Amino acid sequence: MKRTNLEIVGVGGQGILTSSQVIGKAALEKGMDVYMSEVHGMAQRGGVVWTTVKIGEKVYSPLIGSGEADALLSFEPIEVYRALEKASKDTWIVTNISPIVPFTVSVGKEEYPDVDEMFADLEERSDKLLKIDAEKLAKEAGAAITQNIVMIGALTATEVLPVSKEEIIASIERQVPEKFVDINKKAFELGYEEAKQQMNE
């Protein structure tokens, strides 16, 4: 069985650790080996957060090298760029398009690049880019906080994961408090549908 490598990136507070655990636990439930690497501590105060999730029959290390990601899931548009060295032309790149402006930009010290131009460039080099408006879809599902689940839905649609849609949904059900399950399932479906639609275009 081939090993599956995921790199999940974003900003502290976006639910990145929860997302990686939803995927990791779904794989473990299916009897696969899982090895993940997480960021805890200082960076969680609004800094860059990234996790690696590796799934396979046997996984030996918690990190991946350049070009090795089968999927790069980004919760923020410029963070996908920061992590691009992990991607090759075979990598599914699934990114949220709503920016979180760093304070270095808010205080006028640095500039936020032109996202449209960045994505146009990226589209020329990768045929596997999905741009998801997670904020819009999460609000549609009923809570802006479910953006991470929208993104997991979109990632699942690429079928890069060695677990099925149903298995991911079951993992979400096990991990979110009962009263939020329906909202999260809706968020998942909206992300999934959006990605499928883009893949068919």
Next chain:
Amino acid sequence: MKELLEDEPGKKILLLGNEAIVRGALEGGIGHGSTYPGTPSSEIGNTFEKIAKDYGMYFEYSANEKVALETAAAAAASGRRAMAWMKHVGVNVAADALMTLMYSGVRGGLVIVAAGDPSMHSSQNEQDNRYYSLLGNIPMLEPTTPQEAKEMVKYGFSLSEELELPVLIRTTTRVNHARGVVTFDEIKEPADIGHFDKDPARFVAVPQNSVKNHPKLLEKMGKAEEITEESDFTKVYESQEPELKVISSGAGFNYIYEAKEEKDLPISILKVGMSNPLPEKKISEFIRDAERVLVVEELEPFLEDKVKALAKDVNPDLEIYGKHTGHFSKLYEYDPDRINEALSKLMEVDPGKEPLDVKEYELPSRPPSLCPGCPHRATYYAVKKALKGDEAVYSSDIGCYTLGIQDPLNATDYLLCMGSSVGAAGGFSKNTDQQVFAFLGDSTFFHSGLPGLVSGHYNQHDFVYVIMDNRTTAMTGHQPHPGTGKTGMGDPAPMASIEDLARGAGIEFVETVDPYDIEKTIQVFKDALEHDGISVVVPKHPCALIEQRQVNWEKFQVDQDECKQCHICTNQLGCIALVRDGDKVHIDETLCVGCSQCAQVCPFDAIERGVEQ
């Protein structure tokens, strides 16, 4: 986390390395656990906090790592299995106790987990703590995965009892913060309450006793030299006709093992699990007939130097590659790329997939920052206002408030370690003509801010000592401390008063103020600056992350008709909820918590409660 208490041998579960360490302690029958929180070790304590009572052990957050180790040492001297854990630099704090504890040793097993942080994800340095094992003659185990961390902690107790010595378990971030599949073994009942059988010749480290106990330590380490040769944690991963041999330990092993297995490389690997004492016979045997050996270990050439020394006797022609040959660097953590790069200099290696070739953009940096509503931000703002543009030296400390280093606050000029703000502030005050501030938090004050205060007052230092009391140990995940009125096991506790401690040290100027009242806080700092000697100011307000769980304040908005675009709010206060759009400023409603700091600093009353229409 109650899942960790399930006594279901064979069950497989996805655990963070730190949770696996806790499980190992439960399978080993721990009776006492103590720590001071520090990344990447913090989740060990966070986990014990939730389960210690149910399991039936004693757990405490000690005021610092030295106290944590001393309490654990006494538990072990009383026959109880005990564990103390801390980040790598925490061992520096505990080292005074540790070096002499090795002479007297233990009765119940004592495991010390020292969590290193190569690449300094959350640390001030990346010192290689393996050298402590040589400095103190401490038996040491180095896990490579969460599963192995669990096994080593459990084994560590019995090894410690066999040798009657504490055992050091040296981890790094990619073990503590890796999450992997861990298989449960049986849980052991917690150790019974202990009894200290007196033995002054052993446990009282006066010179006449230490003179006799040092040789006993060496004798015990002689026994450890035999044990390490038999250790199951040290393994050879053979290859039929190896082109290269590899010796490795710690997290770096994972990447070389992965390369061997997945790229099918003709390399034999000796993984050293017990790395002090090193299995010299095993290593000698491994290198005796080899032509080339690559040593894979993060940070310092701890193994490499030893391999060099052993090769001199058994294989002087051996080519040894590592840090001394430039195949690896002493800097930062390893990853698959770095292993590939080193290997490709020595043999043919599949370089893997080509990374996407994309246009380079200058991406804005995204350093961590003080949260919206953080009381520290208001404190820094008030200090700057009280100084009215005068220069001052800001001697800071370890905690969230170190983030005052960022724009626009720029309130951090000098920092070494936990508690250094105070001593350094005194040094600046005696050796310069500059105005000096020391900044540290409540938990750091209890950790190591007190001696500097007493010493500074005695030596008549002159600075403003700002103890930013947010009622928690915020940066590491909100652990309780001696000022919070709650113990690590969730029981009520007496509350230490920072103000009373300062007055007790003889400080005359002690003022407490709520930094959310910015005008008043500015006035307190102005008064403090007028005072000769050390003036203690305690800006006291709960951590915004905690307070926001309990309140629901209406958020603020900028009235664009009233805003004169003076940018005092963004350029002097710099809350991350204030977003510049050209010259306009607006408030990000998803970030704003309604703390009112920006409204207070706005000279035109242009910021008011309510959501932008």
